[in-house]
Amino acid sequence: MSKYILIIGACGQIGTELTLTLREKHGGEHIIASDIREGNDELMQSGPFEILDATNYDALEEVIAYYGISEVYLMAAMLSATAEKFPMRAWNLNMNTLFNVLNLAKDKKIEKIFWPSSIAVFGPNTPKEDTPQNTIMEPSTVYGISKQSGERWCEYYFNKFNVDVRSIRYPGLISWKTMPGGGTTDYAVEIYHKALTEGSYNCFLEEDTKLPMMFMDDAIRATLQIMEAPEENIKERSAYNLAAMSFTPKEMAENIKAVLPKFKITYEPDFRQEIANSWPSSIDDTTAQNDWGWNAEFDLKKTTQVMLENLKK
Ligand SMILES: NC(=O)c1ccc[n+]([C@@H]2O[C@H](COP(=O)([O-])OP(=O)(O)OC[C@H]3O[C@@H](n4cnc5c(N)ncnc54)[C@H](O)[C@@H]3O)[C@@H](O)[C@H]2O)c1
Numbered sequence: 001m002s003k004y005i006l007i008i009g010a011c012g013q014i015g016t017e018l019t020l021t022l023r024e025k026h027g028g029e030h031i032i033a034s035d036i037r038e039g040n041d042e043l044m045q046s047g048p049f050e051i052l053d054a055t056n057y058d059a060l061e062e063v064i065a066y067y068g069i070s071e072v073y074l075m076a077a078m079l080s081a082t083a084e085k086f087p088m089r090a091w092n093l094n095m096n097t098l099f100n101v102l103n104l105a106k107d108k109k110i111e112k113i114f115w116p117s118s119i120a121v122f123g124p125n126t127p128k129e130d131t132p133q134n135t136i137m138e139p140s141t142v143y144g145i146s147k148q149s150g151e152r153w154c155e156y157y158f159n160k161f162n163v164d165v166r167s168i169r170y171p172g173l174i175s176w177k178t179m180p181g182g183g184t185t186d187y188a189v190e191i192y193h194k195a196l197t198e199g200s201y202n203c204f205l206e207e208d209t210k211l212p213m214m215f216m217d218d219a220i221r222a223t224l225q226i227m228e229a230p231e232e233n234i235k236e237r238s239a240y241n242l243a244a245m246s247f248t249p250k251e252m253a254e255n256i257k258a259v260l261p262k263f264k265i266t267y268e269p270d271f272r273q274e275i276a277n278s279w280p281s282s283i284d285d286t287t288a289q290n291d292w293g294w295n296a297e298f299d300l301k302k303t304t305q306v307m308l309e310n311l312k313k
Pocket of ligand 1: 008009010011012013014015034035036037052053054055074075076077078079093116117118119169170171172173174179180181182183185
């Protein structure tokens, strides 16, 4: 393979595992990791790395020209919980980085873009169960507003300028290699760490808050699958619904208790409860299944097993 791929925000929760998987597949030298901070040892030592602020168009263009990049995965963003604290910074980061990458593709400096959307594009008026691909959206968070706007711009750049941009509405992601970066579903990672280190967890969401979630391996597989699908199969140029499992903190705690019987959970909801209340409980991803063959492999039981096994090491 001769193409070179740039990952922006490569040191985050998704970027780290995405970079490592792409490097394993295509060879380390072909996958350029970039971020405004350094990542873990495995990431830093397995291939090229650039300190790059993706809001800086000139710096981004320079890296792309230097390495002869043809594909960009834009993983830099401010996530839901942090964005509520810094609305303008979140809007500027989430939108300007996207425009920079879209404009590079419009000007034929890159050929293909992956940009992640989120279940946060949905809002309190969206049908909560089996949320369809096309439905009422009306997001009520800064993060959700930026993701929905981003989706509209992606579709616009595809329609007007034939930019090959592909996107997924990730649910909350569960992983053990990197800690999550300030989202509303972070509890579903923290809980495993605390279960092992302290035997208990104080959850920031109420016990019956059901949210769509996915194990990281599934999310990475979906990301590669949509990027490798033939262009004509990608019929949604906003973003695809994607699902694997849905559960509440209480169900998750029961699942952990099956392995660690002494585990205890308490609940102390904070401002993130309101964000979670505005999101769907479960997602209908039939369109992704039909268009590019998506199918999840990890349920909650399998996720718990893999998380606890790896975090114990
Ligand atoms: N993790 C989830 O559960 C989840 C769910 C839905 C959507 N997403 C989306 O997936 C993408 C990646 O999420 P994540 O969880 O890996 O986030 P993260 O916060 O863990 O990582 C984001 C990375 O971007 C970097 N970054 C910040 N500003 C930057 C800049 N100006 N230039 C370059 N890099 C910059 C950060 O240093 C960080 O390493 C985001 O767009 C996010 O909205 C994530």
